[in-house]
Amino acid sequence: MRFRRIDPAPSLAHQIHFEGTPIPFAEGDTVAGALLAAGIGTFRTTPVTGAPRAPYCLMGSCFDCLMRIDGAENRRACMTPASNGMRVERARGPRPAGEERMP
Amino acid sequence: MTLPATAQWDAIVVGTGPAGIGGATALAEAGLRVLAVDEAPSPGGQIWRGIETAPPSRAALLGPEYQAGHDPVARLRASPATLSFATALWRAEPDGTVWLRGAQGISRHQGRHLLLATGAMERPAPCPGWDHPGVTTAGGLQILLKREGLLPEGPLVLAGTGPLLYLYAAQCVAAGKHDVTLLDSCAPSAALSALAHLPRALTGHGPRYLAKGLGLLLALRRKGISHHLGVRGLRILSGTETALTVHCRIGGRDRHFPAAHVGLHEGVIPETHLSRALACAHVWSPRAQAFLPQRDPGLRSSLARVFVAGDAGGIGGAQSALFEGQLAACAILHSDGRIPDAEARRRMQALRREIAKHAAPRPFLDRWYRPRAEVLRPPDETLVCRCEEVSAGAIREALRSGAAGPNQIKAFLRSGMGPCQGRTCGPVLHALSAELLGRGPGETPVLTCRDPLRPVSVGEFAALDS
Numbered sequence: 001m002r003f004r005r006i007d008p009a010p011s012l013a014h015q016i017h018f019e020g021t022p023i024p025f026a027e028g029d030t031v032a033g034a035l036l037a038a039g040i041g042t043f044r045t046t047p048v049t050g051a052p053r054a055p056y057c058l059m060g061s062c063f064d065c066l067m068r069i070d071g072a073e074n075r076r077a078c079m080t081p082a083s084n085g086m087r088v089e090r091a092r093g094p095r096p097a098g099e100e101r102m103p
Numbered sequence: 104m105t106l107p108a109t110a111q112w113d114a115i116v117v118g119t120g121p122a123g124i125g126g127a128t129a130l131a132e133a134g135l136r137v138l139a140v141d142e143a144p145s146p147g148g149q150i151w152r153g154i155e156t157a158p159p160s161r162a163a164l165l166g167p168e169y170q171a172g173h174d175p176v177a178r179l180r181a182s183p184a185t186l187s188f189a190t191a192l193w194r195a196e197p198d199g200t201v202w203l204r205g206a207q208g209i210s211r212h213q214g215r216h217l218l219l220a221t222g223a224m225e226r227p228a229p230c231p232g233w234d235h236p237g238v239t240t241a242g243g244l245q246i247l248l249k250r251e252g253l254l255p256e257g258p259l260v261l262a263g264t265g266p267l268l269y270l271y272a273a274q275c276v277a278a279g280k281h282d283v284t285l286l287d288s289c290a291p292s293a294a295l296s297a298l299a300h301l302p303r304a305l306t307g308h309g310p311r312y313l314a315k316g317l318g319l320l321l322a323l324r325r326k327g328i329s330h331h332l333g334v335r336g337l338r339i340l341s342g343t344e345t346a347l348t349v350h351c352r353i354g355g356r357d358r359h360f361p362a363a364h365v366g367l368h369e370g371v372i373p374e375t376h377l378s379r380a381l382a383c384a385h386v387w388s389p390r391a392q393a394f395l396p397q398r399d400p401g402l403r404s405s406l407a408r409v410f411v412a413g414d415a416g417g418i419g420g421a422q423s424a425l426f427e428g429q430l431a432a433c434a435i436l437h438s439d440g441r442i443p444d445a446e447a448r449r450r451m452q453a454l455r456r457e458i459a460k461h462a463a464p465r466p467f468l469d470r471w472y473r474p475r476a477e478v479l480r481p482p483d484e485t486l487v488c489r490c491e492e493v494s495a496g497a498i499r500e501a502l503r504s505g506a507a508g509p510n511q512i513k514a515f516l517r518s519g520m521g522p523c524q525g526r527t528c529g530p531v532l533h534a535l536s537a538e539l540l541g542r543g544p545g546e547t548p549v550l551t552c553r554d555p556l557r558p559v560s561v562g563e564f565a566a567l568d569s
Contacts, residue, residue, distance in 0.1 A: 001237040001363060003253040006278050007158050010252065026251065028156040033251035041236050048492040054236035056489070056527075058243030059149055060142060061224050061374075063522035064234075064489055074522065074558060081144050081189075 001041045001054065014084040025082040032058065032065050032077035035088070043067055043077060044091035066091050106187050106203065106210045112138045114435060115201055115214030116184075117192055117377065120148020121172075121421045122413025123220035124179045125428025130218075131184035133436050138212060139179070140190040140203060142557070146176050148222050149242065150421045153250035161252050164277050168421065169249070175425060194554035195381055199408045202554075209563050216408055216435045219396075220428060221374045223414035226393075226474060227527050228263050228369040229481045232339030234489050237347050241366035245271045254278050257363025260349045262286040262337055265370040265472045269319040276326045284360055285323070286334040286351060288369075288475055297471035304467035307460030308422075312468070331358075335477065339365055369474040373415050376526060380552040383409060387545030390469045391417060392479070393530070394549060401434030401451065402427060410435065418469075423461035430454040479534040487535075488528040490521020495535065502539035508548040509536055522558075525550040 005026065012024035016034055025034035032055045035043065042052040043065050055065040060079040068089040069075040077088070113135035116127040124146060127139040147154040151172030154162070162170050179186070190205035199214040225240045232238065241261055247253040254275065261268050264287055275283050304313060323330060331353050338350040347362045372393040375385060384405035385394040396404050396411045404411050410431040413424030430451060437447035481487065483496030493516045501515045509525075509532040512518055519525030519532060529550045537547040 002256040003247065004256050005252050006164070006248070006254050007161055007252040028153055029251050033247060033253060036247065037251065037253055043236075046492060051234065051492070052236050053234065053489075055239060056234075056243060057225065057240050058246045059224070061523065062489065062527050066522060079142065 001036070002039050003036050005037060014082075016082050016084075016086040016088055018088045019090065023088075029082045030078055031067065031069060031075075031080045031082050031086070031088055034082045035077065042090065045093050047094035050093055105207055106138075106185075106190070106205060106212075108209075109211045110138070110213075112136050112185075112212060112214045113439070114138075114216040114218060115140070115199070115212060116218045116220060117195075117201070118148065118220035118222055118413075118415070119143075119146035119179065119186070119188075120150060120220060120222045120413065121175065121424035122222070122415065122428040122431075123148070123218070124175045125425040126218045126220060126410075126412055126432045127184045127186075127428070128175070128179045128182045129429045129432035130435060131182040133432070133441060135436070135439075135441075137182075137184040138187065138214070139184050140187045140192060140201075142189070142191045144189045146179055146186070146188070147172050148421075149246060151176060151249075152246050157249065157252070161249075165249060165274060171421075191557035192377065193557040193559050195377060197381060197406050197408065204557065204559055204563065209559070209567060214408070215439075216410065218428070218431055218435070219377055219404075219409065219411045219415055220413050220424075221377050221415040222424075223371040223418055224374045224526065225267075226369045226372045226478075227530055228367040228474075228478055229485045229487055229495070229531055230337040230339065230367070230478075231482065231484050231486075232341065232347075233367060234486050235339055235341040235347060237341070237363065238339055238365040238367065241268050241271050241368035242371070244364070244366045245274070248274060248278075254280055255364040258282045258284070258361055259364045259366065260284045260286060260347075260360050260362040261366045261368070262288065262334065262349065262351075263368040263478070264289040264474065265368050266316060266319075266468065267371070268366075268368045269316065269323065271366065271368075272328060273319045273322050276323065276328060281326060281328070283328050284362075285328060285330040286337070286349065286353075286360070287330060287332045288334045288337070288478070289332060289472060290475055291333060293473050294471055297467050300467035300470055304464040307463030309464035309467075312464045335475070369478050370472050371414065371418055372530065373417060375415065376524070376552050376556060378404060378409070378411055378415065379549070380554055380556055381406060381409060383411070387543075388417065389544075390466060392473060392544075400455070401437070402431040403434060419458065419461055419465065423458050426454050426457045426461075430458065479531070480538050481531065487531045488516075488518035488521065490523050490527075491517040491519075493518040493528070495531070498532065498535050499539060502536060506536075508540070509533055509550045510548065512536070513550065519550050524552070524556070
């Protein structure tokens, strides 16, 4: 699952950090867009069976792109604008109790 | 902008797609204190997603109907309406109170009028394997093209039916992507039944829509895009996360197509989560195969303070939605005594005439692209609830064991209890319930929608007290 950017000269000066790897993003990118453009194919594993998932609706409706963003659990990658230095991690299985926080 | 923790408004508009833009602009220009909120970071809705940041080359590729968003968005920006983006509405009350969550946390606002312009969502199109990474909605792929300028690489299979499928395929072709396969589930019998609606579709703006559709199909044919009709029994198998195979039956033969990406689409339905949470009255529309909020000729819902405009009230498309926003605004201004009776009547009649012109082709299109029974009621092996991983077979079993409908299925199986709150599985739970309970869809209950309609943390709830 790979994507390419169609704009003639996207400015990719800024980066998010995906599990330690710097990922460039363009103006207007969501976290989901930046990760898909970088070839990331699994955004989370499910709490019930551990199956891999990636964005499905890309408009905030299906909640299948939930990730840990800047320490906050259960954020929709498709609705979160990418910002410089943002830390993004996959959500793996059921989220641990007692560590939940939203900024 | 920074919203105060609490404030009073003449009108609060929810959503800034075409209907919200039409409504908020008209109300604010007429002198009302208007707050318009959108969960997205910028206006335009899904139809004009990214309109303010897309470079001209991307906008040109997306076509004139996308570029048509520039002016309405600029006019909204120039209007005196207070605009708050990246702001989610998570609770609304019939008296016009809304609870928001934005960058500054939670705020509570009261509008003398609420205008719901929450738009549409793609009809959930479950089939075995639709949960694999690499499978998205076709609309989701189009959002990535509009918002981020991203085009899928490698073989793309677009499966299902509906105008958006062809539009997105044509946009891919325009962007230089030719490894696209269209698996069209449209049944020949649906096309025949649609012909009865053709005369009406040739009135108003109907010919314009039909010509556009024909143009898309011809463009795809000219470029040699492979297009299969009467596709059934769709199944998606995943080898690794980058290799999918789409299996189906075409004309009685088993076929399979390798794909890097699969885009599913079965038309769009109104996003009624908010109007249902408010307990507005809804009626089943056989034509739309969906529940629609009940509205009077001024687009007022069954609740006196709540209006519904655009696709949220019934699918009419972007241009119709812009007029519906203006129509609801007119009704609000009239009820406030800001427009005299005769003037309101004249304006509302003119707007209704415009809306009717755009509505002319809808019965034809809705019948032609009506989803097949296997889409609404998928085979047992299909995951229906993506959040809690509940299959169609388990749901049918619960119904056979006495579950009274979607809400009891939810209690038995957790289907609809996950993070998406039943947005994705809800229509399928409803259709399966109707099937097994032997009732008409209009007499079958739907999942109850409750706030918080968007995630709010316990800490934020607790902070409300102080």
